[in-house]
Amino acid sequence: MTNATQPIILTGDRTTGPLHLGHYIGSLRSRVQLQHEAKQFLLLADTQAMTDNVGRHQKVTENVVEVALDYLAVGIDPDKSTIFIQSQVPELAELTQYLLNLVTVSRLERNPTIKEEIRLRGFERDIPAGFLTYPVSQAADITAFKATLVPVGDDQQPMIEQTNELVRRFNLTVGREVLVECVAVLSHVPRLPGIDGKAKMSKSLGNAITLGATPDEISKAVHDMYTDPNHLRVSDPGQVEGNVVFMFLDAFDPDTAAVDEMKAHYRRGGLGDSVVKRRLNERLQALIAPIRERRMQFERDRAGVLEILRQGTMRAREAAGATLSEVKGALGLNYFGS
Template sequence: MDSQKVSSQDIILTGDRTTGPLHLGHFVGSLKNRVVLQDVCKQFLLLADAQALTDNMGNYVKVRDNVLQVALDYLAAGIDPAKSTIFIQSLVPELSELSSYYLNLVTVARLERNPTIKDEIKLRGFERDIPAGFLTYPAAQAADITAFKATVVPVGADQIPMIEQTNEIVRRFNNSVNAEILVECRALVPENGARLPGIDGKAKMSKSLGNALALSASPDEIRQAVKMMFTDPNHLRVADPGQVEGNVVFTYLDAFDADQAAVEELKAHYRRGGLGDMVIKRRLEDILQALLAPIRERREQYAKDPAQVMAILKAGTQKARETAGQTLSDVKAAMGINYF
């Protein structure tokens, strides 16, 4: 992600569903960039517990506990609460009220056509048994974004349709009140534009799929994850030429190895033969151990004082309510329903 595309005038809104601790897929996709962006612009980080409940009703303890877990990951990765506002989605009721108004600006057919929602429905096997809250999430996300008048939203390429639908809602609302009340935003996509695949080679890294590596992973967990990584099934002997495309180890080296010239040399060697899988796996393990060790250590320190972490979230949530409350007031005034 190119932070040079963001100015001090920009407002950033980003967040994660609180369905589990963050993993390397989150890190390469956006988390490390949030650390950089907090020094460049005004940033709001949303702990999306309300969104998590759209397909986790009944798993209340899981969602609640993961609010703390995701907050620990943010802080451990370098998010500074003095620079970024970290808040809990469900404790900002202004978001729910905005969402209820936005639902009147979008049709069920349009929601069902949203490519991101279609993919997620298929992934979860909902078919027609779709929780209404899940289907209408684009309106809720529009509320999350517009409440803070965010101008930039860091997302993966798969989330671009959500940003497009947010801007549709913004335009429809502004047209309905004949005034520029809400602000359109733009997606800020990581330079590689793609998700980090799971360690098993599947397109998506996910805790639920059992193919994720948590930011809090122990040295042994990192070692075992790298050993299990998919390479080239036809690369049976060291002397055999190997395929780099679709080779998860090389995908991870592209994402995390700072010496890209060396990575390109390894790719060339692997393609012509004479380079074993264990050599590239050892290189990757060393890189991931060095990357995750300080994050894990900071996380352990924060975890010793959960009350301090919750105090950070409480202060951030109060600040978020003030901002969202002003936007809601502007919206209701434009609609003429600020009765008193």
């Protein structure tokens, strides 16, 4: 178990679908390591996922267990990391309500992350209120556990800045240090594109390789991967930059010297796409096979997985409840002495 002097980390995923290799390279591997170095809370963000899935709530709830299975399959240990369900910790919703009083609508609309996500979803001015205010919900998630470190991508830095703004505003308002500021832990791993070359890898876009993919699904995905459209013959010089196969090899092939040699050969010509894809397929099959096997083992005991989530959620409620009690006390909302 983690030592009380260790840093507290909060991280998590929206429960809108099974996790894929983009999640694995971007965060899951580091979370497995971090659980040995810090007190880690892993949030299954179903409440947040509801903010832009109106009418698709069943998809959100069904994927809670799917994401939990992925966590367990990659090596998250529930004895070292607290895995919990956001919607089942009502203390987070109450803390969100108090923090909402400390931020304006115009400040939320200026948040670069929110602005970009509103654009991507085509909301324009028809923005669901829950979606607009989810940075405050995220701030509650972080501050409820007094997390000091929050692993995020570059695009999420504005969310951490807004969290710290709210922490400072709250502490100034009540005249004492109650909530704790956090630090963004940035991933140094480039974001993986989809197998079609598009910037975003997503199961819903059909351009992702999930962590539970079968051997045939992996082989088909690699076969369909975007390479260099001008590399028509084996003898033609090929372009490595923007070539999805080489981007995946950079991410998953530990033999960097061999990959560098393949890149040089590809650039000068004489190396076919099929050879490069064959190597990548071998690497991905070896990587995913044990993850898939562990996932299948956990899936056979879904009741056991739900029990892990129940216990983790109880621990999360205890931690969040302690912070909420401090917050309510600082605001004078402890009418009955508790």
